[in-house]
Amino acid sequence: MSIRSSAGTKRVRLSPEERRLQLITLGAEMLADRSLEEVSVDDIAKQAGISRGLLFHYFASKQEFHEAIARHVSTEFFTAIMPNRDLSLFDMLRDSIERFVDYATEHSASYRSVLRGPASVTPDMADYVNETRGAIADLIVSELPLPPEDPDLARLTLAIRGWIAFVEETILTWMVEKPIGREDLVDLLVESLPALALSPALIAALRG
Amino acid sequence: MSIRSSAGTKRVRLSPEERRLQLITLGAEMLADRSLEEVSVDDIAKQAGISRGLLFHYFASKQEFHEAIARHVSTEFFTAIMPNRDLSLFDMLRDSIERFVDYATEHSASYRSVLRGPASVTPDMADYVNETRGAIADLIVSELPLPPEDPDLARLTLAIRGWIAFVEETILTWMVEKPIGREDLVDLLVESLPALALSPALIAALRG
Known part of the structure; x- marks a missing residue:
């Protein structure tokens, strides 16, 4: 199954390890203009073209995601x-x-x-x-x-x-x-x- | 007129200049464990034994107080x-x-x-x-x-x-x-x- 982002761009299917790294990297980029607490799980999920629920499949909590x-x-x-x-x-x-x-x-x-x-x-x-x-x-x-x-x-x-x-x-x-x-x-x-x-x-x- | 703090201690009357400096100094001490935005006007007024209203007699706004x-x-x-x-x-x-x-x-x-x-x-x-x-x-x-x-x-x-x-x-x-x-x-x-x-x-x- 291929994953499509909200913009409809065709996406390559990522392995769990790649997906985890993608989410962390998107979060790290957001640190350019905000604190760790302000890195929004919703924004990251949207950018990655996945649901908020799927993000929490990779990280047990928002706190664990921020720590990562x-x-x-x-x-x-x-x-x-x-x-x-x-x-x-x-x-x-x-x-x-x-x-x-x-x-x-x-x-x-x-x-x-x-x-x-x-x-x-x-x-x-x-x-x-x-x-x-x-x-x-x-x-x-x-x-x-x-x-x-x-x-x-x-x-x-x-x-x-x-x-x-x-x-x-x-x-x-x-x-x-x-x-x-x-x-x-x-x-x-x-x-x-x-x-x-x-x-x-x-x-x-x-x-x- | 002498000013009494909430604890009832007799206070020396302060000149406007001294009062201003007292309020700023109390605020500066609070920076030890909080950000400028978290310096509470209510806490400072209480510590100085004056009303919130009187504090705003010396500083036009909370923003101006924090800047000072x-x-x-x-x-x-x-x-x-x-x-x-x-x-x-x-x-x-x-x-x-x-x-x-x-x-x-x-x-x-x-x-x-x-x-x-x-x-x-x-x-x-x-x-x-x-x-x-x-x-x-x-x-x-x-x-x-x-x-x-x-x-x-x-x-x-x-x-x-x-x-x-x-x-x-x-x-x-x-x-x-x-x-x-x-x-x-x-x-x-x-x-x-x-x-x-x-x-x-x-x-x-x-x-x-």
Whole structure:
């Protein structure tokens, strides 16, 4: 059986997994201009050309649907910037930052909303955003050749956490007016991590 | 005539200016756990021991009252960190950052809420926060001995904007667990600005 949307366009039949992803993706796109609570089940079902009842076949409740959207947005972003471990440390940093800039640029409206706008204050969404920031910080700290008892570790961990906010804000500001080119932006972000967080001795050790 | 609160405590009569400030301050304290829209005129009037009608004697509308609260919070913060121009550039930076940390610590609940919580998404409040960030960035750029046509100015301005987010996030994270002492935090924040934003040549010129 093929499914037709309300506009009568012929639709390919989706597997349950594909349908779930389609509904979540439609929901994630809506975060561009509204909070998670304002993502309407009726609107999503209409856009997907299915009934409200069928949507609840895939998600037990509106709350579960919203939670799935929040998780999806965070996972998609974190996956997009995952480091390529075939590269040297500094190349790995540049490569991940380039993908960070690309992700933010390609999802600019929802990225801004999730970090600063209506979508940023739902506890679910805010928790996922915070967990993602923590996961990025842990990832960076784990790459550094520091013993766990290093006395600078507490300061370093704090600085890296602050650096993630630096990257987010710099990209958000850059996207509005693009005062410098993309390559200059990437340079600034790459150079900022050692500048903010690392001691000269640690930088020398990393450069080997 | 002396005004008594609902609890019967004797109150000193306030001048119109003092009353206005009292109402705004009560509203600003409420931002610790709610958005600007949720600051209730009835609750504020009750806390101040005045009638709802009298509150509207000082503010033409609920909207105007909320706007006054948002403006007050931003102005109070900006005033708290204003640089002391009797100091040298680096001492001025340290002195302002110490007051930044003190302000955030003394207003921790409302500071967090205005930047990250329920109070952060009201357009009025978000606009004031953004304007304050812009004003801090302008203040810093204006202190630097750079000609307006300097080719690095666009990158520097962007970096300083990101640095403000670094300071905010680092302080917010620090306030939760205090992983390092206050002096170490101040050192980290002070050192981060030249490390991040300035070229070695500019740092040498400033120290000169």
